[in-house]
Amino acid sequence: MLIQPVDYRSPNAAQEFCASLHQTGFGVLTHHPLSQALVEHIYAEWLAFFNSSAKFNYPFDPVKFDGYFSPQVSETAKGFSKKDLKEFFHIYPHGRFPTEVSDAARTYYQQGSALAGELLEWVERFTPPDIQAAYSMPLPDMIRHSEQTLLRVLHYPPLQGDEDPGAVRAAAHGDINLLTILPAATQAGLQVIAKDGQWHDVPCDFGMLIVNIGDMLDEASNGYYPSTVHRVLNPSGVAATQSRVSLPLFLHPRPDVVLSKRYTAQSYLDERLTELGMKK
Numbered sequence: 416m417l418i419q420p421v422d423y424r425s426p427n428a429a430q431e432f433c434a435s436l437h438q439t440g441f442g443v444l445t446h447h448p449l450s451q452a453l454v455e456h457i458y459a460e461w462l463a464f465f466n467s468s469a470k471f472n473y474p475f476d477p478v479k480f481d482g483y484f485s486p487q488v489s490e491t492a493k494g495f496s497k498k499d500l501k502e503f504f505h506i507y508p509h510g511r512f513p514t515e516v517s518d519a520a521r522t523y524y525q526q527g528s529a530l531a532g533e534l535l536e537w538v539e540r541f542t543p544p545d546i547q548a549a550y551s552m553p554l555p556d557m558i559r560h561s562e563q564t565l566l567r568v569l570h571y572p573p574l575q576g577d578e579d580p581g582a583v584r585a586a587a588h589g590d591i592n593l594l595t596i597l598p599a600a601t602q603a604g605l606q607v608i609a610k611d612g613q614w615h616d617v618p619c620d621f622g623m624l625i626v627n628i629g630d631m632l633d634e635a636s637n638g639y640y641p642s643t644v645h646r647v648l649n650p651s652g653v654a655a656t657q658s659r660v661s662l663p664l665f666l667h668p669r670p671d672v673v674l675s676k677r678y679t680a681q682s683y684l685d686e687r688l689t690e691l692g693m694k695k
């Protein structure tokens with residue numbers, strides 16, 4: 416297995432976890448503080464939301480970037496021509512939130528952001544001094560009072576058999592932000608690419624928390640923490656007839672934060688969203 420799960424409660428958790436992030440761009444935590452019951456509640460009620468027409472009342476806002484993104488407006492990964500087979504809803508503190516669901520996802524936003532902030536402290540602590548010296552500020556300061564962190568509720572619909580050949584649930588991509596935390600989804604399918612170019616399944620036992628480095632942290636750490644390309648495969652067999660729901664939280668710095676000599680968080684995000692076809 417490429418990625419060894421780390422028990423959040425273990426005395427060496429921070430060190431082992433950061434070693435995994437350094438080596439693979441990914442880390443997996445067991446026995447972490449996020450409530451599995453809360454996650455399951457969100458999966459169930461948002462699946463019902465995606466299966467209803469209420470979602471159309473919240474069309475995505477091209478400026479604020481909140482709301483419902485249909486499969487027709489979904490992302491096209493960098494270097495790909497087909498849109499991913501997914502629909503999703505973007506939750507921001509300042510954005511719209513459906514009246515059809517409970518506030519569970521809002522609660523998760525708070526708790527997930529707090530945990531992601533703690534994991535960013537771990538990352539800071541286990542950054543080698545020469546790399547750390549180039550951070551424009553300590554990593555936890557980059558997210559202080561940030562309003563940019565994004566909770567995405569993702570629905571991959573059952574496959575109908577008439578999908579565009581070559582279209583996949585999530586084509587190979589790197590995340591744009593600092594750090595992503597992702598509870599194990601309702602189905603397997605997430606894979607990560609290793610240095611030798613082989614694809615590996617990411618451990619996804621229900622209850623695990625998957626964490627990965629995004630491009631902004633790769634940029635700020637000069638590649639010490641690599642943003643690793645990952646994808647979600649199309650299922651076959653019975654799983655193809657079922658939905659997959661997942662819940663990535665993308666930890667973002669404030670827009671003015673300097674990432675490197677080349678980029679602020681804002682200039683980096685603008686460039687990447689343009690590449691994704693999400694910003695004109």
Ligand SMILES: O=C(O)CCC(=O)C(=O)O
Nearest residue numbers: 569590600605647661663
């Ligand atoms: O659905 C998943 O398991 C991963 C989603 C993902 O990689 C993304 O939205 O960036």
Ligand SMILES: [Fe+2]
Nearest residue numbers: 588589590645
């Ligand atoms: Fe991703």
